[in-house]
Amino acid sequence: MGQTASPLGTARLSDTLAPTLPSGKVLVVEDDPAVQKALRRLFEAEGFMVEVQANGQAALESFRAAPPAVVILDLRLPKLSGGDVCKEIKAHSPATPIVVLSATSDVSDKVLLLELGADDYVTKPFSPRELLARVRTALRHASKTANVSRLAFDGIVVDLRKMEVQRDGKVVVLTAQEFKTLQFLVQNADRVISRDELLNEVWGYQNYPSTRTVDNHILKLRQKLERDPASPVHFRTAHGMGYKFVP
Amino acid sequence: MGQTASPLGTARLSDTLAPTLPSGKVLVVEDDPAVQKALRRLFEAEGFMVEVQANGQAALESFRAAPPAVVILDLRLPKLSGGDVCKEIKAHSPATPIVVLSATSDVSDKVLLLELGADDYVTKPFSPRELLARVRTALRHASKTANVSRLAFDGIVVDLRKMEVQRDGKVVVLTAQEFKTLQFLVQNADRVISRDELLNEVWGYQNYPSTRTVDNHILKLRQKLERDPASPVHFRTAHGMGYKFVP
DNA sequence: GGGAGATGTAAAAAATTTGTCAAAGCTGCT
């Protein structure tokens, strides 16, 4: 195919997305009934359990009674502002991810939110899929920090926190894109991943390259990490399907 | 070869299987002839079958007559608004992904898209590559929902996630097409499946080979998976009708 | 049992997919 009109707007570095995650309960804090309904449908269709609260106070009570896996929080709330709810939840349970729905894309707003402890935010016109993606990312991130941030196989150690890779005790320098690719592959070990999926999850919509880009990154990973790059053991190609990482 | 040029009436959802998409039909609902043409070219170049409708009413009729794998929907439409079309389709067939095309002003309200039930949206002007990416993601997602990822029978294990097959604990290497064929057969166990149906479901609309192609793939499956390929137990021939997989 | 049509089979041919490299494009920095 041909022309690549350059994506519009400023690209946002969307992090890698989750594979299939165990879906838990989602607490939606939102006062507009229409949005309530829509969000409920959206998340229920994804297999989440959904609880909706219309104001900050009720949200906090619900949170204490039955802590959810993730919170979707509208900022404009009656009774108790979204910011206060956010702070309160983070004070009690810093590990629970919170994704904020905000009305404006104001930068100072963003800073404020992150100060409040929100993990991510989605601004006004957002696609349902984008919200889902962020929730999944938040969940994955939460479970990751709770679990292993360090993976080892063969003679290779991948430290997700330090973003560092070692082979046989020696540090291997990976570029940003290489590391992201590696991370996604490692986190989806044993599963065949198509180029499209890699492009979506690692590169994201904003920059969606084509042709041999993925292959080239696999090539680099092989050269840097395989003992014999010519006959890769870990970064396997599934001809006609994609690639598969096997530890 | 009865060349049933794949009548569009196949409402089946099951043709979405692999991580790579064997294509399907795209319904484009768009009134601007220039955009129509561009979209048609874009998707056809990617191997999709494209149907274009210029207004909401025609779109709905077309949808009922021959449900597509995915809908690309402009919000501004004559006769019936894009929003109504979206709602109607989602009410009728919630599993079909819908990607909305809109001017930014149309989606200024975050409620709108959620309420409509659209899966994703792209604002005009958009990059062809981005639209494709979103459509692909939507399709992949639609196919992934509610799917058993592991099937077993006799001494054979089919792992859809790993895209790997084992017989008696030993990994059997299948090619992409072989795997897709196997998957379809296994998922329709005990039913006689005609060559035409296999061609439609496994090979897809676009590439429609002929003659002995299906037979050859069955042959390969027998050789790789049957204990005695000469007298197949699982991949049975239904003379004059097609094949049948028996667990 | 004989024959027409359908299926089994293997090897050749065609098509597609992937590996790899080098050059072009970008980005951030001094």
Place this chain on the structure above:
DNA sequence: AGCAGCTTTGACAAATTTTTTACATCTCCC
């Protein structure tokens, strides 16, 4: 502006798969 490192592209060869072809066999039915 110029530089250095990373990323993306495009070209081409190599690897692999898919389709076709050509016959051998088999089935069903008279």
